[in-house]
Amino acid sequence: MARSKPSSGSTAASAPAVKLDKKGNPKVGRLKKLGTNARMIKQAYTLTAKNDPKLPWLLLITFVAVGAVVELIGILLSLPLVFIPIALLFAVLATLIVFGRRAQGSAYRQVEGQPGAAAWVLEGMRGDWRVTSGVAGTTQLDAVHRVLGRPGVILVAEGAPSRVRNLLAQEKKKVARIIGETPIYDILVGDEEGQVPLPKLSAHIMKLPRNLTAAEVNSLGRRMSALGGPRMPVPGGPLPGGRQMSISQRQVRRR
Template identity: 70%
Template sequence: MARSKPTDSSAPPGRGKAATGPGTAGRGRSSGGATAAGATAASEKGRQGKAPKLGKDGQPKVGRLKRVGNQFRMIKQAYSLTRKNDPRLPWLMLIAFVAVAGVVELLAVLFGAPFLMLPLAIVLGVLAAMIVFGRRAQGSAYRQVEGQPGAAAWVLEGMRGDWRVTSGVAGTAQLDTVHRVLGRPGIVLVGEGSPARVRGLIAQEKKKIARVVGDTPIYDLTVGDEEGQVPLRKLSTHVMKLPRNLSAAEVNTLGRRMAALGGPKMPVPGGPLPGGRQMSVSQRQVRRR
């Protein structure tokens, strides 16, 4: 009778490790390394591909400290440029500071609280000096661009609020130009150059626009110092004081319709200065304030 071989349920030690041999262990280690490398690459990609936060204007948000630093640098640059053209600026700012702070402190002494009102006197003095600085910087900027081609476009582009300026929609070889402004009042056509030539340009542009805007009010004016013209230094004030005939939604709708007219027909200098220099961004920022 044949004898059956006994079976051992426990596998030999050597064979038990055969399932996890060198090849299998190598594969396990390579898989773990690939997983770790993939996780690192994913985290790096996540950090690099993270989109920055955008503001209401669609531009990346800037930190508060960085924004303050940028404004301080722009004011410093505007002060340096204005001082070159207006040597009396530091003295006028000092006089404004001392006068306002002195009056406030004098009132504080009369009421028996000189030290309590000292911070307020300093703040009001600095505010008065900054107002003088802004006025002088604005006047200096206007004096530099007055009479230069593109000066009106430079002023219009610096206006506060929702004003959509298209520079140079019509012009001549003699640098007579017409600029188109879309805003709450409606359409404003601003001409600069020879009054005789500008009147014809404005009439042609008004006729072309009327076919698109319908009953929307169309204003026209000419920049200059002659009778019936608007001085350059008063241009932004004159345009901003026009009656508001449209709502914000109507302005947006009209803007889409105006897009069919196209952009500028001729290049217009952006506020040229004597000597071929261009108006700096800092002077625009100060002028808007």
């Protein structure tokens, strides 16, 4: 007597369901996530220490000093054993904060003045920012980048002011025809008066007023798709060392 083969539907039904996160991507296990983060921090430390010889000593001093101060408080309260884990926790947190700031400073020093530096900063910002790099540019590698977010549309120009101001004005007219009354902000990256220094670019954009809701940003994004994507190549990974350096420093800045 012939046996019937199980249907493909029953096989699919018996397969374990893959858990998804809020963005619809497969969830990553906690241990795997911790391992990935640890490798990123190790990579960032190695790369930062090459350009910052004082880093190991600063981290050691921070760890010992903060841990000692917290443990001293425990001794004064006659709870030295209770305060040992608390001291270690505060010491680690303080060390990570110092490390993050030193890594960020090292990264900015390396990219400042290089083509594509502003795009690198924009693409590393935390939050829902839709960045389109190189929407306009010149053969001298001046560039205008477009950012869509809760404040509205932000146009960021990097390069020689005499060349990029005209590019910025032209791009502003193109965008205005699509988005109507939505606020448009234009930023020129640089150290002169009226410009925004590269290390302050991310903070400057984060402080802009929130004029749109999340739904309005999504709707505006669909309308802005008519403008197309990048029109010029932006140097990828302006940091010396290429992609590896760019990823590690960006991970540290997001923490």
